[in-house]
Amino acid sequence: MNNLEKNVSDLRGKKILVTGAGGFIGGHLVRYLLELGCNVKAADIKPVQNWYQSFPIENHILDLKIIDNCTQITKGSEIVINLAADMGGMGFIENNKAMCMLSVLINTHLLQASHKNNVLKYFFASSACVYSQVKQQTEINHGLKESDAYPADPEDGYGWEKLFSERMCNHFYEDFGLQTRIARFHNVYGPYGTYTGGREKAPAAICRKIIEAKMNNTHEIEIWGDGNQTRSFTFVDDAVTGVEKLVNSDVILPTNVGSSDLFSINQLVDIVEELAGIKVKRRYNLSAPKGVRGRNSDNSFILENLGWQPTVPLYAGLEATYKWIYQEMKNA
Numbered sequence: 001m002n003n004l005e006k007n008v009s010d011l012r013g014k015k016i017l018v019t020g021a022g023g024f025i026g027g028h029l030v031r032y033l034l035e036l037g038c039n040v041k042a043a044d045i046k047p048v049q050n051w052y053q054s055f056p057i058e059n060h061i062l063d064l065k066i067i068d069n070c071t072q073i074t075k076g077s078e079i080v081i082n083l084a085a086d087m088g089g090m091g092f093i094e095n096n097k098a099m100c101m102l103s104v105l106i107n108t109h110l111l112q113a114s115h116k117n118n119v120l121k122y123f124f125a126s127s128a129c130v131y132s133q134v135k136q137q138t139e140i141n142h143g144l145k146e147s148d149a150y151p152a153d154p155e156d157g158y159g160w161e162k163l164f165s166e167r168m169c170n171h172f173y174e175d176f177g178l179q180t181r182i183a184r185f186h187n188v189y190g191p192y193g194t195y196t197g198g199r200e201k202a203p204a205a206i207c208r209k210i211i212e213a214k215m216n217n218t219h220e221i222e223i224w225g226d227g228n229q230t231r232s233f234t235f236v237d238d239a240v241t242g243v244e245k246l247v248n249s250d251v252i253l254p255t256n257v258g259s260s261d262l263f264s265i266n267q268l269v270d271i272v273e274e275l276a277g278i279k280v281k282r283r284y285n286l287s288a289p290k291g292v293r294g295r296n297s298d299n300s301f302i303l304e305n306l307g308w309q310p311t312v313p314l315y316a317g318l319e320a321t322y323k324w325i326y327q328e329m330k331n332a
Helices: 024-036 067-074 090-095 097-101 102-118 158-178 202-215 236-248 264-278 300-306 315-331
Strands: 014-020 039-044 058-061 079-082 121-127 179-187 220-224 230-232 256-257 261-264 281-285
Touching: 014 024, 014 067, 014 236, 024 039, 024 236, 039 090, 039 300, 058 315, 067 102, 079 102, 090 097, 097 158, 102 121, 102 158, 121 158, 158 179, 179 236, 202 220, 202 256, 202 264, 202 315, 220 264, 236 300, 264 315
Parallel strands: 014 039, 014 079, 039 058, 079 121, 121 179, 179 256, 220 281
Antiparallel strands: 230 261
């Protein structure tokens, strides 16, 4: 499935560095930028053979928490798109707060290097985890506006790092004129990403569990929480389109890039059951990490400023995700 808009982009021909290129969103973004005709350079801390997607371009294996690496890799780039971070699903970020916080070094050093090397634009991938937890305490969430990040009370660890890094971007714009762009991603999912091992997010985890239940003929899965907690889920094609549109725009404020359609985890399971053609018994683990009670994206700002919002329906996105994970598990 590919829902990306093949419009003529202002990015065509630009020299673009993508950090975190070996990750889930990074792989999809690099593919899209190459299709646009961009001159792409990729960097990640993982060996290239462990990247989710890799391409025959200039690929670098670097620890971007080290400032000298950031200074070297940003030379000659017109645009830096920073997707690099230590992150995962709720199970990972609740149990690795210090590790998540250390990602602040990546963004800080890339900002310093971009300023030093006269980068024209700098994109930072933030997260809906920056939003105040007090505004996410019920399943019915009509959407978080960008201003709802303050007064600050984000997810501990990962959310605080993202919020601090947003402010760093804003101050580099104010003090040095570096053109920064910030997307707050809401639960991005899709094929060619993590679906096992502890870092996967809910859509991939539910797909994997139901595929396992089908393959093993157990027809039973564990669900973290009571299943009534809600989220909006954003297909990766929409996330990539959002990156392009923000980088092309003159919007300097943090911007939601997320679906505004709210679903419960139980509804997510319903859809994957239909895709799998089975029904499963649901065991609810109330002591497992589950995050806030309800989170949704208010898209008023992005519609007003970009005339666009994510459009891929959850069923269509899950269908593509399920098929890919099923094939990967069948091959394994």
